Amino acid sequence: MDKFWRRFRRNKLALTGLCILVLFILSAIFAPLLAPHDPNRANLRNRNKPPSREHPFGTDDMGRDILSRLLYGGRISLSVGLVSVGISLTIGLILGAIAGYFGGAIDTVIMRLADIFYSFPFLILAITISAIFGPSIYNTMMILGILSWPGPARLLRAEFLKLKTTDFVAAATALGANPRRIMFRHILPNAFSPLLVSATLGVASAILSEAGLSFLGLGVPPPAPSWGNMLNRARPLHILAGMPWMWIPPGLAVFVVVLSINFVGDGLRDAFDPRQDQTQQYE
Amino acid sequence: MWRYIIRRIVVQGIPVLLGFTFLLYLVITIAPGSPVTHLRGVPNIDEETIARREAQLGLNDSFPVQYLKWLGRVLRGDLGLSFDSSRRPVAELIMERMPATILLSLSSIILAWLIGIPVGILSARYQYSVLDYTVTFLAFVGISIPSFFFGLLLLYVFALRLNLLPAGGFFMAGEARTLLGYVKYLLLPGITLGLSDIAGIARYMRSSLLEVKGQDFLRTARAKGLTENVVVYKHALRNALLPILTLMGFTIPFIFSGAVIVENIFAWPGLGSLAIQAVNERNYPVIMGINLMFAVLIFLGNLVADISYAIADPRIRYE
Numbered sequence: 001m002d003k004f005w006r007r008f009r010r011n012k013l014a015l016t017g018l019c020i021l022v023l024f025i026l027s028a029i030f031a032p033l034l035a036p037h038d039p040n041r042a043n044l045r046n047r048n049k050p051p052s053r054e055h056p057f058g059t060d061d062m063g064r065d066i067l068s069r070l071l072y073g074g075r076i077s078l079s080v081g082l083v084s085v086g087i088s089l090t091i092g093l094i095l096g097a098i099a100g101y102f103g104g105a106i107d108t109v110i111m112r113l114a115d116i117f118y119s120f121p122f123l124i125l126a127i128t129i130s131a132i133f134g135p136s137i138y139n140t141m142m143i144l145g146i147l148s149w150p151g152p153a154r155l156l157r158a159e160f161l162k163l164k165t166t167d168f169v170a171a172a173t174a175l176g177a178n179p180r181r182i183m184f185r186h187i188l189p190n191a192f193s194p195l196l197v198s199a200t201l202g203v204a205s206a207i208l209s210e211a212g213l214s215f216l217g218l219g220v221p222p223p224a225p226s227w228g229n230m231l232n233r234a235r236p237l238h239i240l241a242g243m244p245w246m247w248i249p250p251g252l253a254v255f256v257v258v259l260s261i262n263f264v265g266d267g268l269r270d271a272f273d274p275r276q277d278q279t280q281q282y283e
Numbered sequence: 284m285w286r287y288i289i290r291r292i293v294v295q296g297i298p299v300l301l302g303f304t305f306l307l308y309l310v311i312t313i314a315p316g317s318p319v320t321h322l323r324g325v326p327n328i329d330e331e332t333i334a335r336r337e338a339q340l341g342l343n344d345s346f347p348v349q350y351l352k353w354l355g356r357v358l359r360g361d362l363g364l365s366f367d368s369s370r371r372p373v374a375e376l377i378m379e380r381m382p383a384t385i386l387l388s389l390s391s392i393i394l395a396w397l398i399g400i401p402v403g404i405l406s407a408r409y410q411y412s413v414l415d416y417t418v419t420f421l422a423f424v425g426i427s428i429p430s431f432f433f434g435l436l437l438l439y440v441f442a443l444r445l446n447l448l449p450a451g452g453f454f455m456a457g458e459a460r461t462l463l464g465y466v467k468y469l470l471l472p473g474i475t476l477g478l479s480d481i482a483g484i485a486r487y488m489r490s491s492l493l494e495v496k497g498q499d500f501l502r503t504a505r506a507k508g509l510t511e512n513v514v515v516y517k518h519a520l521r522n523a524l525l526p527i528l529t530l531m532g533f534t535i536p537f538i539f540s541g542a543v544i545v546e547n548i549f550a551w552p553g554l555g556s557l558a559i560q561a562v563n564e565r566n567y568p569v570i571m572g573i574n575l576m577f578a579v580l581i582f583l584g585n586l587v588a589d590i591s592y593a594i595a596d597p598r599i600r601y602e
Contacts, residue, residue, distance in 0.1 A: 013420070115295070116302045119585065121577050123540035124558060128570050129310060131562040208429055212544055215431045216559060231431060237450065240435060241443040251432030259427035266423075 007271040014267020017260035024257050028074040037065035039072040040223050051245055058245035060233060069225035070249055076226040077254070080141050080219075081207040085199055087145025088206075092152030093195075097183050099153065100160025111157070114150035122147055123212060130218040140219045144206050155198050159191035193272040200265035204258045211254045227254045284593065291589050296582050303578050304357070308350050311567055357575065363568040373572040376557065381576065383453060384553030387546070388538050390469050391477035395534075399481045400527070403488025407523075408515050410493065418485060425482025430541050434475040434548040441471060451549035472549040476541045480534055487530055492523040525596050532588030535581050 009015055027034060036056070043063035051058045057066035099110040126143050133139050163169060164187065172186045213219030214228025222229055227250040234240060234247035344352070356363070362373035406418040442450035453468050454460060495501065496519050504514045539555075546555035554573055561569035 013423075112298060112302065115299050116306065119299055119536060119581055120303060121536045121539035121543075121581070123543050124574060124577055127543065127558065127562050128307075128574060131565060131570065132310065132313070204427070208427075211429050212431060215429075216544065216547060218562065231435070234435075237443070240439060244439065247435060251429065251435065255428045255432060258429070259423060262423055262427050 004271050008267050011267040011270055013263045014270075017263030017267070020256060020260040021264060024074060024253075024260070025078065027071055028078050031068075031071040031075055035065075035068035035071045037068045039064060039068040039225050041065075048239075048243055048246075050243070057249050058243070060230075060246055061239065066230075066245060066249060069230060070227070070253060073225040073227045073230060073250065074253065074257075076137065076220055076224060077207050077210060077228070077257070080137065080144070080210040080226075081203040083141045084144035084148070084206045084210075085202040087141065088148040088202065089152050089195070089199055091146065091149035092154075093156055093188075095149065096153035096156030097160055097188070100157035101164060101179065101183050101187070103161075107157070110153070114153055117147060118150045118154075122209070126209065126213055127216060127218050130213060135213075135218050135221045137220050137224065140210055140213060143213075144209050148202065148206070151202065152195065152198055155194055156191060159194060160187055163187045163190055193268075197265055197269045197272065200261060200268060204261035204265065207254065207261070208258055227251075287593055288586070288590060291586065296586065300578060300582055304354060304575065305350060307571065307574050308353060309346075311571055312346065312349070362572040362575070365569050366566040367564060373568050376569060377554065377572050377576050380552060380554045380557045383551060384539075384542055384546070384555060385580075387469065387472055387476060387551060387553060388542055390473045391480065392531075392534070392538060394473055395477040395480035395484055398477075399484025400488050400524075402481075403485040404492060404515075404520065406485065407489045407492035407496065408511075415489075418489070422482040422486045425478050426486075428478070430475055430479065431544050431548060433478060434471070434545055437471045437475060438548065451551065453550075453552050472545050472551055475548070476538065476545045479541070480538065483534065484527070484530065488523070488527055491526050492519060495519045495523040498522075525592075528588065528592045528595055531591070532585040535584035535588075539577050539581065 041064060046059055046063040047061055049055060049059040055065050055067065057070065060066055060069070095110050099107040126147060129143050130139060169182060169186060172182050177186070210219050210226065211228035214226045215232050217232055219228055220226035230250040231247050239246055360374055362377070364370050365373055365376060402418055406415045409415055438450055441448045448467060448471055454464060458464065496515070501514055501519055504518050542553065543555035543558055545551065546553045547559055550556070554576060557569065558573045561573065
């Protein structure tokens with residue numbers, strides 16, 4: 001662990017990403033304390049105002065305070081990211097573990113199913129499902145979670161295939177442990193590091209997808225603020241051209257958070273992967 | 284070679300395609316409301332008429348029968364009629380929009396490869412140089428920036444502020460279709476769509492080349508006294524390019540996903556903007572048709588990727 005942290009710290013980009021990410025998480029948690037205004041209170045006499053002392057990021061086309069909406073939007077974007085990765089990890093974990101451990105026909109069926117999900121444009125399926133069940137925060141979490149299970153499933157299957165031939169698994173089997181215990185108590189903890197990396201990167205892509213869906217009007221529905229639907233409101237050309245304070249901050253927020261998570265994910269991968277040191281010696 | 288291709292189609296392609304249509308049909312069937320819902324409550328229509336209409340539409344059949352009937356119609360090219368007032372055949376609507384989407388996707392794929400590969404090679408050739416660090420950082424940026432935000436930024440700077448390029452659309456009525464015209468309309472959406480791919484390919488190319496650079500046969504080449512340039516560009520590059528080909532099939536679904544957003548931003552008259560329109564109108568036959576079309580396009584794209592990989596690497600064919 002100590003060694004792991006030392007390796008992670010050496011990666012300056014990952015460390016910077018981690019700091020920025022912590023800042024965003026804190027600001028999302030403490031949004032009610034930090035937000036200068038109620039994010040949903042419209043004030044029609046105060047519409048489309050550029051940044052001022054009263055409204056540091058200006059107001060939107062309904063006179064709502066952009067900074068407050070940005071802070072509350074962070075809560076939604078981050079929680080959609082986390083929950084949907086939680087869902088996809090749970091499904092992927094179970095199916096991947098079963099496929100990798102038992103193999104045979106079950107494995108073929110599960111992996112073909114993964115192929116189907118994997119080989120299809122994610123967003124097109126997501127908007128189709130969202131249109132059918134109606135856009136909402138919970139549906140967005142479900143859609144993103146359910147559609148992204150093949151990633152973790154494939155990864156876990158590969159880890160299980162690799163680990164099930166090891167001596168400690170043979171030992172556990174010889175001691176009479178049942179398959180469930182072997183899968184989740186003996187093998188799973190050893191697959192922890194690649195899983196953590198994939199979950200981290202998964203959060204980044206879930207946040208991007210949520211923002212994309214909400215931007216298309218099929219993710220988090222208004223009036224709840226999300227970074228994606230804030231950008232959606234700024235679509236008319238006169239807002240785009242004349243009122244950049246409405247769309248640049250939410251766009252930047254998505255970008256910076258996703259970039260930070262990707263840096264952290266990359267740093268984790270390097271820190272977990274001892275091979276990295278060897279290749280560096282090699283060069 | 285042919286055996287390999289046919290095996291890919293029969294063993295991999297067709298089951299995936301069939302499975303996908305089945306899941307899609309299932310999802311659409313779960314959708315609340317049926318094609319006769321709107322008839323209920325209309326004064327002159329009684330329950331009997333509705334029942335007759337249901338029978339006519341085959342709604343009384345069991346789910347597998349409905350699915351097979353639908354599949355049969357699809358195989359004959361009949362995708363049904365659009366729900367909106369035009370009642371046009373879905374196949375016709377899709378064929379109208381498809382060329383624009385293919386043009387946009389192909390342009391951005393070509394752009395991504397033309398930029399991504401050389402950048403990745405240079406980055407690996409001069410590993411740990413300022414250039415390498417810059418490329419690595421920019422690749423992260425390219426992967427992380429949301430396409431809609433990047434697209435809006437390009438639109439804002441080049442179309443709205445500098446007035447250099449059109450703010451979206453694709454050839455106005457009567458406008459001459461010159462090469463320059465194509466470039467003008469394609470540039471911003473093409474770059475927006477291609478950006479994450481440029482970044483991904485550059486990163487992948489870099490790591491692929493670095494991996495090859497450490498191998499024994501290159502140590503031999505260096506030991507023979509070849510210059511580093513010959514070692515990298517002549518010996519290492521060929522082997523490093525192989526894994527990149529697999530990336531091609533892999534990125535196609537992402538390109539089409541991106542096309543939905545990019546077409547929407549730049550008012551590009553393709554399948555992506557048709558999809559959004561259909562989704563907003565809950566126009567299920569059109570939604571089904573578009574999903575199906577994308578599935579087929581991806582199937583074909585993967586096939587091209589597989590074939591080119593088999594041509595490039597003989598070992599694959601005899602697997």
